[in-house]
Amino acid sequence: MDYSPLVISIKASLISSVIVFVLGVTAAWGVTAMRRGRFIFDTLFSLPMVLPPTVTGFFLLIIFGKNSFAGELLSRMGISVVFTLKGAVIAAAVVSFPIMYTTARGAFDQVSRLYSDAAKNLGMSGISTFLRVILPNASHGIIGGLMLSFARAMGEFGATIMIAGNIPRRTQTMSVAVYTAMQSGNRELAFRWVLIILTISFVSIISVRLWNESLRRKSR
C-alpha cells in the first residue's frame, strides 16, 4: 500500500495549521480590538465555514488560476499553486481558518471583557495587555481551536480536489484517496483509508475533549 496520501495530508494540514494559527489569532485580536465594524469582519471571516468547499475551491481557482492577476504574478515568480501541494495547503487553510478565527475570537472576547478595562485603568499599554493578560488567559481556547482546525484541514476534500487536483504522490490526500479508490472499484483500499482517517479523527476529537476537560478542572 502506498502511504503517500497520509504523508501529503499531514504535511498539508501541519503547514496550513501554522498559517491559520498566525492569521486566525491576528485577525481575531484585530477584530476584538476594533471599535466599529466588527460585524462585517466576523461575517466575512466566518464565510468559508458555511460555503460548500467546492464553491471555496471555485473561488480559489479563479484567484490563483493562470488568467488571474495573482496567478500571473506568482507564475512569473516561478510559483504555481494549481495542482501542487501549495494548492492543497491553501485549500486546507481557507476552510479551516474560520474555525481558528471563531474560537480565538470567542476566547479573546471573553477574556477582554473581563480584564482589558482593568488593564487599561492600571496604565498598561495595549501590547502589554495583549501579551501578558489577554493571550495567556485565552490560550486554552486558542489551542482547542488549533486542534479543531488541524482536524478540519485533514478532512478537507472539496476545495482540495478543485485546486490541487488528484495527482497520486503529489497532491492526492487521504480523503481524495478514499474517493479515488471507490471510483476505481478498489473497495479494500478505500476501506483501509477509511480506517486510518477514522483513527486520526477519533484521536483528534478525544484530545480536544480532554483538553477542554483539563481546562474546566483548572478553572474550578
Next chain:
Amino acid sequence: MKIYVDIFKRLGDFELDVSFETENEVFGILGKSGCGKSLTLRCIAGIETPDRGVIAIDGRVLFDSSRGIDIRPQKRRTGYLFQDNSLFPNMTVAQNIAVSPTGKKHCDEYIERFFLRGLENLYPHELSAGQKQRAALARLLASEPDMLMLDEPFSSLDKELRDKLEDRIAETIDDFEGSVIFVSHDIGEVYRLTERIAVMHDGRIAECADKDKLFASPETTVAARLTGCSNISSVSFGERGASADDWGIVLVNVPEESCRYVGCRPRDLELCGENDTGALECEVIRVTEDMLSYRVVLRPKECGGKSSSSTLIYETDKLSWPYGRGDRVFIRPDKNKLFYMVR
C-alpha cells in the same frame, strides 16, 4: 484635589446626564442597579466615551468634547476598583501588583500594607474572597492613581466578610490623599463611608447633599425611598390648610406652597392616645420581628371618609410593641421630623 464631571451619553433608550463636583472628600453615588452609576465611573475612567461634556481632575482635563480632548484611559490615573476585582488569573498576587508601570517599585510595600505577606506567590483562584479584594486594592494603589473609584466593592460577599472589608476600605479611604468616589445601592454602606451623597435615578442625579442633610430631610421622593423611607404621602392644600392625602391628617407649618410630598421615617412615628392631635387610627397588617426591633405594617383606617389603600411602616425597639395582627392602634408622626419634598 477636585473632580469636575458634566457629561451626557445616550445608550439605546438610556440617557446618562450627570454633573457633579467633588473636592477633597469622599463622595457617594447612591442608586438602584441600572441607574447609571457604573456608567458614570466608566466614563470618568475613559472606558466609555460620553457623547458630550467635560471631565477634569484638579484642572487636568481628561475629556472635553468641545475641544476634542479625550485622554487615553491608560493616562488618566483614575483608580477604578471593579465590582468583581478582576485580578488577572494567570499571574500571582505579586505579579498582579507589579503589573502597572509603577507597580514594581511599590510591590513590596503594598504586600506588607495589605497583609499579603506569605500569599504573594499564590494565584487568584487560590485566595479567599477577602484576600482577593485586598490584593486588588493593593494592585490599584500601587498604580499611583490620582483618585479612587470604588464600585459596589462588597456586592458579592457575605455579611461577616462584608463588615471586615468595610473596615479595610474605610482605612484605605482615610489614608488616601485624593478624592474618592464610592458607588453603591446600599444606603448603609454609602452613609458610613462617605461624606456627601448624590442620589442617582434613571441616568440623572436627583439630589446631591451632605449625608446627614440627605437623611434628615431629602428633597425628592427618589432620595427618600433610596435612603430607606417608604412612608410618603402627597400633599394637598385646601380650606383647612395643608393635608397629607394618603394619611388623612392635617399638616401644620408646611414650609412652602411648592412642596408636593411629605415623608416620615419609620422610626419617627409614635404611638399615641385616641384624642391626641394628629392621631391616626390604623389597623396592624403585619408585624415582622427583626433581631433588635419590630417592623410593623399599618393601614390607616380612613382618610377623609374614604378607606385608604396605602400603608405605613413603623419601626420600634423590641420592648415596646404589645400589638398583633388586626389590632387597632393610634399613631402620629413626630411633627418636627416630617420632611417635605418638591418632587
